[in-house]
Amino acid sequence: MSGLQEIRLKINSVRNIQKIAKAMEMISVAKIHKAQKRMLISKPYAETVLKVINHIASGNLEYKHPYFKHRNVHKSVGYWVISSDRGLAGGLNANLFRALLHDFNKWNTMGIVIQLAVIGAKAASFLHGIKCTKVVSCISGIGDTPKMSELIGSVKVMLELYEKNNIDRLYIVYNAFVNTLTQIPKIIQILPIVSKHNINHISAKYWDYLYEPDSKVLLNNLLQRYIESQVYQSVVENVASEHSARMMAMKTASDNGEIIVNDLKVLYNKVRQTKITEELTEIISGASVIQ
Numbered sequence: 001m002s003g004l005q006e007i008r009l010k011i012n013s014v015r016n017i018q019k020i021a022k023a024m025e026m027i028s029v030a031k032i033h034k035a036q037k038r039m040l041i042s043k044p045y046a047e048t049v050l051k052v053i054n055h056i057a058s059g060n061l062e063y064k065h066p067y068f069k070h071r072n073v074h075k076s077v078g079y080w081v082i083s084s085d086r087g088l089a090g091g092l093n094a095n096l097f098r099a100l101l102h103d104f105n106k107w108n109t110m111g112i113v114i115q116l117a118v119i120g121a122k123a124a125s126f127l128h129g130i131k132c133t134k135v136v137s138c139i140s141g142i143g144d145t146p147k148m149s150e151l152i153g154s155v156k157v158m159l160e161l162y163e164k165n166n167i168d169r170l171y172i173v174y175n176a177f178v179n180t181l182t183q184i185p186k187i188i189q190i191l192p193i194v195s196k197h198n199i200n201h202i203s204a205k206y207w208d209y210l211y212e213p214d215s216k217v218l219l220n221n222l223l224q225r226y227i228e229s230q231v232y233q234s235v236v237e238n239v240a241s242e243h244s245a246r247m248m249a250m251k252t253a254s255d256n257g258e259i260i261v262n263d264l265k266v267l268y269n270k271v272r273q274t275k276i277t278e279e280l281t282e283i284i285s286g287a288s289v290i291q
Contacts, residue, residue, distance in 0.1 A: 004275070007268045011261055018257040024088065025250035028243045031144055032180065035240035038145070039177060042236055046229040053193070053222050056215070063216045067193050067223050071168045076113040078158050078167040080190075081127065082174040082234050083120035084242040085140055090249035092175055092183060092242060093122045099185040100173050108132050115167060117154045119235060136161070144243075146235045148228060155228050162191055174234040175241035181248065183241035190230055193223075 081100065083093050107114055108131075117137040118124045124138050137154045161167045170191040175183045 004268065004271055007264055007271065011264050011268070014257050014260050014264070018254050018261075021250045021253040021257065025247050025254065028247035028250065032240065032243045032247065035144065035236065035243050036177070038236045039233070039240050042229065042233050046226065046233050049222060049226045049229060053219070053226060056219060056222070063214075063219065065216075065219045065223060066163065067191055070192055073107075073110070073112060073168040076115055076167050077107055078115045078117070078161060078170045080117045080119065080154065080158065080170075080172045080174075080231055080234070081123045082172070082238045083118075083123035083126075084238070085121040085142070086242075087122065088249060089242050089245040090252075092245040093126070096173065096175055096185040097123075097126050099187065103171075103173075103187055104130070104133070115158075115161060117158050119151070119154060120238075142235070144239055146232065146239065148232050151231055151235065152228065155231055159224075159227065172230060172234050174238045175245075177237045177240040177244065180244045183245055190227060 079100070083096060087093070104114060112132075114133045116127060116133055116135045118127060118135055119139045119142070121140040124135070124140060127133060127135060137157045139150065139154055142150050158167070158170060162170055169189065171187055171189055173185070173187050176186040178184055
């Protein structure tokens, strides 16, 4: 890169990329607040549903729902894998897939088949063709405002497999939003349900409910809503993580572009000074020859 014209073109090219990166950063900043709001609104609902489920399950029920029954993993496990549809979000998806493959290796050594419900184009592209895995559902293009209606199909497919004993355990994999700077890949078990509350303490109160309709219908509906809310919560949290990661990635790209431009300007001045020196030397040499 010795020519001045070539260096100028390079500087202009980096400047143009900087403008694009800055624009994408500002777009992500605008979208983060809406994504965080959706995430915070939906979270209490999922927590409250689980609390109600635990209270009902701790009563003197004749009906024991299969979602509460412990299962040993014999043949298959299932995952909802949630990723972004678009890239340019730093290491967000790469870190998620790294954690997922680590979990896959554990099951592969045991000869367990892995069945996947994929949400997000990046996950679909990455998981295509991985050994010992089977994609049973795939959703992409849900955008920045996911709707529960778009996710119900994926939830229904996995629950049917679980109820037919084709899957022994169900997990959700997504990027948990900690703050604007931190997003953590997370793998949580959904089924069978592991209570986060002290059931013994609840049971010690010897309470029970009058059910209308019966406890079986009530638990079936509640557990369906709970699992749907968990999947939805994971999706909206992943969207918030995506925008935060993209904002930081674009900011870093813009800052690095400025460093490159400064280095190119120094190089440009050095080449320019060299050319001026060469021209002066030629002029002086020509003058001395004439004399």
